[in-house]
Amino acid sequence: MLRTDDSEYLRKSVGNALRDISKKHPDLIRSEVATWDLDQHGVRQVHKLATRLLTTSSAA
Numbered sequence: 846m847l848r849t850d851d852s853e854y855l856r857k858s859v860g861n862a863l864r865d866i867s868k869k870h871p872d873l874i875r876s877e878v879a880t881w882d883l884d885q886h887g888v889r890q891v892h893k894l895a896t897r898l899l900t901t902s903s904a905a
Contacts, residue, residue: 848881848891856887860894867898875899 847859867874878896883889 848888849885850887853887853890856891857894860891863891863895864897867895871899 847855850856850859863874863877874895878892881888881892883892
C-alpha cells in the first residue's frame with residue numbers, strides 16, 4: 846500500500862526495506878512485485894529499488 850504514497854522519501858524507504866528483505870527471501874519479493882501495476886512512476890521507483898539485488902543476482 847505504501848508503494849503509491851505521495852512521499853518520495855517514504856517510497857524510497859519502502860523500496861530499501863524490500864531490498865533488504867530480498868537478501869534472505871528473494872522468492873517472496875519476486876512473487877510480490879510480480880503483482881504490481883508499474884504504470885505509476887512511484888510504483889516503478891519502489892520496484893526498481895526493491896528488485897535491484899534480484900536483478901543483479903539473477904544475471905550472475
